[in-house]
Amino acid sequence: MSDAIKHECGIALLRLKKPLEFYKEKYGSAFYGVQKMYLLMEKQHNRGQDGAGLASIKLDIEPGNRYISRIRSNQAQPIKDVFDQINNRINQELENNPEYIDDVAAQKANIPYVGEVFLGHVRYGTFGKNSIENVHPFLRQNNWKHRNLIVAGNFNMTNVQELFNSLVDLGQHPKQLADTVTVMEKIGHFLDKEVTHIYKDLKQEGFSKKDASPEIEKRLDIHTILEKASRKWDGGYAMAGLLGHGDAFVMRDPAGIRPTYFYEDDEVVVVASERPVIQTVFNVPFEAVQELEPGNAIVIKKDNSVIIKEVRTPVIKKACSFERIYFSRGSDAEIYQERKMLGKLVFPQVLEAINYETDNSVFSYIPNTAETSFFxxxxxAQDFLNQRKTKSILDAGASITEEELNAILKVKIRTEKIAIKDAKLRTFITEDSSRDDLVAHVYDVTYGVVKPEDHLVIIDDSIVRGTTLKQSIIRMMDRLNPKHIVVVSSAPQIRYPDCYGIDMARLDGFIAFQAALELLKDRGIYQETIDAVYKKSKAQENLPDTDVVNFVKEVYAPFADKEISAKIAEMLTPKNTGAKVSIIYQTVEDLHKACPKNLGDWYFTGDYPTPGGNRVVNKAFINFYEGNNARAY
Incomplete structure (x- = not known):
């Protein structure tokens, strides 16, 4: 994606099912869990580079000894920083106490992070400052092991204020208005209630206070706690948590917006945001890694039992399509094929744009993440050319000469590496004119491969704001002197804000929205349209979310997709550009063909998977209309 946007987060939960001595004997180290967590988090660094955190729990530790460890970092390389600190601590303990080296029991008792249960998180901050206080996992402490709660997740809630108010109504005093805190406290509230309820039963059964604790751990019904805690959650979430005594869980939202995968064998249970991460780290095949179904929670009890149950009633599955287009690692077998299909399905529009002149076209991609759709x-394009060659040969019939046949077969699709990003270049000057000149040189170009009669076709994952296109890419491509620059987006036009974990909260940041406004002006209906949308949106501010309608769709309604694409091309073409510039977007229909399991398309269609989405998009329009830069959720 040439336009940088922040997105998503990544979770990794690992439960070791065997005693630590087993891993020492089989793998040579009781630090097996720490090593695997490093890999699980590093392989998901694409999902978050603002912060990273790790929490671990040691099972069956005697009172008076530390059994929970947590470390977080918001340094420039947070995963590296977290594990550098952990490794330094482990090495220091071993150097000071050489008798620990072959004594697993001593390592577990005395060295932090040598445990059986782990929760890791990598963060992109879509809300709140990037302070250490915003980095997961979050910890809710208590002197009873089973009331300690550690929470981390890949999520955004659209109704944080409502959730916050419900905690205040319970008499609580949340320390900040943030969805992570409110979610953790909600789970903690029902955890406390469940513990109290079980304790009353145990007291009647004659258990002492001391003997009640381990029995409470056994009887805790995590699924029921999650069902009660999540009743009012509106958002996309993969929510993970640990309890101090050793239970662990991951819960997925009812629409399956945020991804969750798991794997279990006789040694480990592992849950992560991406399938290929588990495949790679544990060397297991594609089919061994399962997807957690929407609305379900996987609970790993302290006794190693794994229970998967529905805790929220699933709705129509709307898994995030941006996961497939861009965010998730392309090493996933399904995602790789889907991204290739996105490139194939958009090609007919490319053919039309270049007037079927494949002989006079050069195909390339920007940035590197668009390489798969480029393939x-x-x-x-090669299939089209082969069909043309076959027709030429058949039309010539038996009279074709060897020279003519060779001439037909010699024609190839021309592909080139046109642009190379200069990673070292920094646009450090803030004065606009000077900065624009620097931005224009962020990419280096390959000279001598484009002719003046050529169409230059460049594919990108998606075009969100278009800033980099206008300030850098199109200017750079124009230096090669093609007659026509065709910029292709493997994603449809991004028209509506996201509120489930991607940093796309403002309408006026989208080039598609800006283009629609310009078209309204061209037709002389700008003011009446935006006034009407504003009044309708404003009138819904106090309605229940279930009754709210997305009226922002009316901004786009008068125009065909191609009209908006043409206006975008006009707006993003820098002055004095010699080449004609066209911009092509994937259709929503073809997106669904390419990614049939991830039908979440609200960024493109405005069809939000939860009621809170319509409130958010209308609030985003109200903010735009009123000139308010605040977030819509």
Whole structure:
């Protein structure tokens, strides 16, 4: 994605099912869990580079000894910083106490992070400052082990204020208005209630206070706690947690917006945000890693039992399509094929744009993450060329000469590495004119491969704001002197804000929205349209979320997709550009064909998977209309 946006987060939960001595004997180290957590988090660094955190729990530790450890970092390389600190601490303990080296029991008793249960998190901050206080996992402490709660997640809630108010109504005093805190406290509230209820039963059964604690751990019904805690949650979430005595859980939202995968064998249970991460770290095949179904929670009890149950009634599955287009690692077998298909399906529009002149076209991609869709696009181009060659040969019939045949077969699709990003270049000057000149040189170009009669076709994952296109990419491509620059987005036009974990909260940041406004002005209906949308949106501010309608759709309603694309091309073409510039977007229909399991398309259609989404998009429009820069949720 040439436009940088922040997105998502990544979770990794690991439960070791065997005693630590087993891992020492089989793998050579009782630090097996720490090593695997480093890999699980590092392999998901694409999901978050603002912060990282790790928490661990030691099972069956005697009172008076530390059994929970947590470390968080918001340094420039937070995963590296977290594990550097952990490794330094482990090495220091071993150097000071060489007798620990072959004594697993001593390591577990005395060295932090040598435990059986782990929860890791990598963060992109879509809300709140990037202070250490905003980095997961969050910890709710208590002197009873089973009331200690550690929470981390990949999520955004659209109704944080409502959730916050419900805690205040319970008599609580949350320390901040943030969805992570409110979610953790909600789970903690029902955990406390469940513990109290079980303790009353045990007291009647004759248990002493001391003997009641381990029995409470056994009887805790985590699924029921999660069902009660999540009743008012509106958002996309993969919520993970640990209890101090050793129970662990991960819960997924009812629409399956945020991804969750798990794997279990006789040694480990592991849950992560991405399938190939588990495949790689544990060397297991694709089919061994399962997807956690929407609305379900996987609970790993202290006794190693694994229970998967529905805790929220699933709705129509709307898994995030941006996961497939861009965010998730392309090493996933399904995602790789889907991204190729995105390139193939958009190619007919490319053919039309270049007037079927494949001989006079050069195909490339920007940035590197668009390479897979580029492969799909060029495969489709090759199929088209092969069909043309076959027709030429058949039309010539038996009279074709060897020279003519060779001339037909010699024609190839021309692909080139046109642009290379200069990672070292920094646009450090803030004065606009000077900065724009620097931005224009962020990429280096390959000279001598484009002719003046050529169409230059460049595919990108998606076009969100168009800033980099206008300030850098199109200017750079124009230096190669093609007659026509065609910029292709493997995603449809991004028209509506996200409120489930991607940093796309403001309408006026989208080039598609800006283009629609310009088209309204061209038709002379700008003021009446935005006034009407504003009044309708404003009138819904106090309605229940279930009754709110997305009226922002009316901004786009008068125009065909191609009209908006053409206006975007006009707006993003820098002055004095010599080449004609066209911009092509994937259609929503073809997106669904390419990614049939991830139908979450609200960024493109405005069809939000939860009621809170319509409130958010209308609030975003109200903010735009009123000139308010605040977030819509």
């Amino acid at each position: 799909g696009m060029t495969e489709a």
